[in-house]
Amino acid sequence: MLRRLLSPQYNRKRRVILMSVSPTRQAVWYAVKYFVFIIILMAVAAVLSAVFQFVKVSTESRAAYNPGRQKIIVDAGHGGGDGGAVSDSGLLEKNLNLELSLTLRDMLCAAGYDVIMTRSDDSMLTWEGAPSAKSGDLRARTEIASANPDALFVSIHMNKFPSASVHGVQLYYSPNHPASKSIASAIRDGVRAQLQPWNERPLKEAGSNIYVLDRIRSPAVLVECGFLSNAGEAAMLSHAEYRQALALVICSSLLDYLDKAG
Numbered sequence: 001m002l003r004r005l006l007s008p009q010y011n012r013k014r015r016v017i018l019m020s021v022s023p024t025r026q027a028v029w030y031a032v033k034y035f036v037f038i039i040i041l042m043a044v045a046a047v048l049s050a051v052f053q054f055v056k057v058s059t060e061s062r063a064a065y066n067p068g069r070q071k072i073i074v075d076a077g078h079g080g081g082d083g084g085a086v087s088d089s090g091l092l093e094k095n096l097n098l099e100l101s102l103t104l105r106d107m108l109c110a111a112g113y114d115v116i117m118t119r120s121d122d123s124m125l126t127w128e129g130a131p132s133a134k135s136g137d138l139r140a141r142t143e144i145a146s147a148n149p150d151a152l153f154v155s156i157h158m159n160k161f162p163s164a165s166v167h168g169v170q171l172y173y174s175p176n177h178p179a180s181k182s183i184a185s186a187i188r189d190g191v192r193a194q195l196q197p198w199n200e201r202p203l204k205e206a207g208s209n210i211y212v213l214d215r216i217r218s219p220a221v222l223v224e225c226g227f228l229s230n231a232g233e234a235a236m237l238s239h240a241e242y243r244q245a246l247a248l249v250i251c252s253s254l255l256d257y258l259d260k261a262g
Contacts, residue, residue: 073148076119080123087228089234097158104156145218150218152179153212154223155220159224167227167233169225171203172206173213173220175213182257188201
């Protein structure tokens, strides 16, 4: 259903139909579509509630299984004066990144892991001597990873593309550690199994244009959680329930990877 609602073919067909009906029928059409969307969100929320309760209950057993208390760095991209991507409706990437990252932090903590946040509020990081605020922010994030070489680094971002039809989660991995690709693969598989079965996006190795992944030496991945340039996906990302679903998928995928790697 979600895939159909986002489909450009479906939306073109919908526009043709709406051109031939009265304004009253158009209003009914949009009301029905919105109702279906709300029902989907309610179903997602119900699943989230049940699974999150399971994660909470399993905290002690996971902590006992992993007595070393694996560290996970959750990196909420952008912040402060750097808003990141913006949707047509005005959604700011920096805010979505932070809200999703804080939810992911709570889930990982509940599962018994130590979580380090690169930022927990709306601010840019700083690094003395950096030539610009942006370069200082990126340098500070890499230094947090360097100071915790035994931690997994998970960066949360939103995507944007000139074509409004493009949508779906995209995974990047650092080329500097062999575990990075395995972690990205685990998250991609989780996304396909639990949220986006239609998502065929391949994993992408980060290049020099992705500063943090290009320089971090420990296991590191970047999750592009959706395209703000796609109106349907941006609308879903604006709902807390959908962001919670994304956070849960990332969390459960990380736990599966760590269990298998442990």
